[in-house]
Amino acid sequence: DPGKDQSYFLHAVDRSALDDVTFPLGEAHKDWVREQARAAGLPNSDRPDSTGICFIGERRFDDFLATYLDVEPGPMITPEGAQVGQHRGLIHYTIGQRHGLGIGGGRGQPGKPWYVLAKDTRDNRLVVGQGSDHPWLFARGVVTEAPHWLIDPPAPPLRAQAQVRYRQQPVPCHVDPANEHLMVNFDEPVRAATPGQSLVLYDDALCLGGAIIARPVPDRAAEAPIEVSAAP
Incomplete structure (x- = not known):
């Protein structure tokens, strides 16, 4: 099932461990599995999918990271070096992120959203730019x-x-x-x-x-x- 495939996360499993592993549902799609569970009368056949990180509970992921990592605010700059805002700590951002930056299109080209382009870990700077097609x-x-x-x-x-x-x-x-x-x-x-x-x-x-x-x-x-x- 391409929509549920986990091989991206499992690629680092030790190769020798796979010799003794079987995946009885490996070729099955989730919808088919639910149908079989429903036909068998299993009480969890219609339970919603879990997509979060199970071991952090109900906490926000940002809060979980801040428990273990130092969070230091710093400048938010363009590739040309102009400061357009302040970031809350580099751990809160990922490359390509659009939402949650706290700056509007009016600070550059009106109407064009801002995206995270890079994280400068040495100088604690977040590099941002406008447009989803930014080079x-x-x-x-x-x-x-x-x-x-x-x-x-x-x-x-x-x-x-x-x-x-x-x-x-x-x-x-x-x-x-x-x-x-x-x-x-x-x-x-x-x-x-x-x-x-x-x-x-x-x-x-x-x-x-x-x-x-x-x-x-x-x-x-x-x-x-x-x-x-x-x-x-």
Whole structure:
């Protein structure tokens, strides 16, 4: 069931552990499973899906993170270096985020929404820009670290499909394994490839493995006037 597939999160499972694992519902769609449960009279057959993070309870995810991580407000700037606001702490934002920034289109190009473009962890700056098609939002490739394979490590060059976030449509790519890193070049620019998140590789429905995004290779119209450090 593509809508419920969890392989993006499970790509880092130890390969040897999969030798003794079976997934009896692995080929089933959720609607069919509910029908079978309903026919069997199971009381949870119509229970709503759970989509949250089970171990944090009813807390907001921001509040959960703030319990364990330092939160320091800082400047919100454009790629040109102009300050347009204050952020509440970098942990509260993700690349490509639109809502919750607290700045309106009137501070730049009226009517164009603002998006998170980058997080400068060295100087505690949040880089934002206007428009869902802003060049900073797109990467033509990524450099990854800590690759983990569910197949025998392939010899280059490898053609595969890459997914940089859950439920993203996989994009055809060229993968060049190099020591402890992977250089992944997308056939078309990918939006919001975020350092620290997983890049997972597929051969159609088969999950090949994945790695952690260290940095995107920008697909920018021009290089930025400011320097951005985005350490994982």
